[in-house]
Amino acid sequence: DSGVTQTPKHLITATGQRVTLRCSPRSGDLSVYWYQQSLDQGLQFLIQYYNGEERAKGNILERFSAQQFPDLHSELNLSSLELGDSALYFCASSPRGQLQETQYFGPGTRLLVL
């Protein structure tokens, strides 16, 4: 158990819909990262937050947005969902978001878009 929690574990929805994925980082960690992992694919970095502010942006679609709240939990919003958005979405956290830090991953949210 990494100490990072994600909800929900599974999500099934239809094309065109909007969903929100939630992540709570490890206690004391200020930085949160979001990743997408499609079937048999590597991890694609989406976005990183540090203490409420966006720090780095990866291959995140305009239909996707995220934020980190004052209590440090983070939400990833996916809108106008398409079939290709079906994937595992992981959240990870690290203490200060520094390059050399280990990232601790949550169990993931499995999203299925029908």
Next chain:
Amino acid sequence: GQSLEQPSEVTAVEGAIVQINCTYQTSGFYGLSWYQQHDGGAPTFLSYNALDGLEETGRFSSFLSRSDSYGYLLLQELQMKDSASYFCAVRGDTDKLIFGTGTRLQVFP
């Protein structure tokens, strides 16, 4: 562009030694990490190399050569539970963590 290459699959038997290579091409470099991911599970951190050389952690070791843009993960005394996917990841100057597509290791009895 930025890319990492690793073999898609490696097989070995229990007790053997296996090496998983990773070559990278990135703009800027701040370290090479390795993560393990079991089927259906979350990635877990294994090792991190910022400087050239070998880092050893129990049965696992990781090597980096920055001049060759190359690293490897060495797994010794393989056990069945080591069957998993292994990802190398690089930090570039954009502060992003870029993952390779992963190497699936299958350990046979």
